[in-house]
Amino acid sequence: MIKRRYQVKKLLLAVDCIIFGYDDDGLKLLVIERGFEPLKGAWSLVGGFVKETESVEDAANRVLHALTGLEGVYMEQMRVFSAPDRDCEERTVVVAFFALIDIKKYQQQISSGYHAKWVSINDYPELIFDHNVMVEMAKEQLRYRAALHPLLFELLPEKFTIPQAQQLFEELYNVSFDPGNFSRKLTSTNMLIKQTERDKLSSKKGAFYYKLDSKKYKDGFSTFLNFVYKPEFKKKDPKNTKTKDK
Amino acid sequence: MIKRRYQVKKLLLAVDCIIFGYDDDGLKLLVIERGFEPLKGAWSLVGGFVKETESVEDAANRVLHALTGLEGVYMEQMRVFSAPDRDCEERTVVVAFFALIDIKKYQQQISSGYHAKWVSINDYPELIFDHNVMVEMAKEQLRYRAALHPLLFELLPEKFTIPQAQQLFEELYNVSFDPGNFSRKLTSTNMLIKQTERDKLSSKKGAFYYKLDSKKYKDGFSTFLNFVYKPEFKKKDPKNTKTKDK
């Protein structure tokens, strides 16, 4: 039966952002040191309460902006966490978002003044409440979405190389791709514009830089693109141990 | 900056269920006549407020059970709607769920006592607040999820035929599939157990009934299955007008 309004207790609504970042060092998660009681000093996700005049999206963007100085970041609503006992004090329901950013681009903002740090997504500290669960779910969600849509470009710099993208995919899915096939796969999306310069830092020959073709990117975003090879993935470690001499 | 708790206004939290149903007549949406002010008598989604002691999932299940007498229904969290002005009175944030049921199975419960009715998903009445937007999003979400996972079996009876499943897919995606290929596609998932009886109602030859192999179904649920042909879909209407004589 439907409850009338006046019978209903109100509760607190919050947002938490699972912020993924990437640099040459790998996939990272942004965590902050909590500045107030309860659990002051513990590590947590970036989050805050939703104001009366804003949507949860607005709130998530506001919170993110307050921390990173950053706007226009890629962000998706992920899921609501609402177990009655999830918080330690008052009943708080939280909407989790995941965000993707290029770490280098916002290094300054993040490091200055805030008690925030990047940690490896495979080895991050114990977080408050159910934040660890949220992070694991967000990783799943990122894998899910990035397998079908060109999400991961949001983690790369404006100009990036294909081997760089390959590294990112390989880390996220813990697989290894054939460089030749991977290169063709990405270029065949027609979402990339080849630059004239090469990145000469990571190899002798150097890999061409690419930029996103933002129109093609937007158009192709929602169509299924199968960014990850589907059949059995090659596991990262067991290097092909086939007979080389046919 | 993080807001302290005591600074934050509380708000109402509700759930709304976009309930999709299927019978021989097609894909339907369940709507109810609102029984209280404001907007008494208008059509709306099934919904209600979240209690202090329950999660949003619990609330959605409770609301659905209250309406249909039904438990164990397939249900997914879809999205939070939280525009400050989305409701007409007090600030209410709603978590939308979509649910899938076989209409015939629960015909009794729904028709008796409740002001609920099934309407076509392509032609449903004006709903209150932002419920129309929710429905459209839920249709999108259903298409998205059902293209990759064996979701749609939740809409079919326990024993169903492959042509029946084909009809359902064709309606959801507004395409037409080759019956032979579709049959192979479904059976090749190994999720179906062929029954010995045929359905003799819809054709002379009769199509075999199948049941879900619940173990295989669960196992295969989260792996990408590509249930819908990806390349350009054949549109429903323009019947193949190729030269028949090669």
Add this chain to the structure above:
DNA sequence: TCAAAAGTGTTATCTATACACCCATGA
């Protein structure tokens, strides 16, 4: 000149699709 990464060429294999055709049966 050598090693190593980038990325193209080539081929085998697998999947998707179209469509012929056989099957079962009620009328």
Add this chain to the structure above:
DNA sequence: TCATGGGTGTATAGATAACACTTTTGA
């Protein structure tokens, strides 16, 4: 026996994956 789906067979096109091989250049 004929018309109507149901469903199998099969041939072709297209995608995927494996891997040889060429290119480039710093050391």
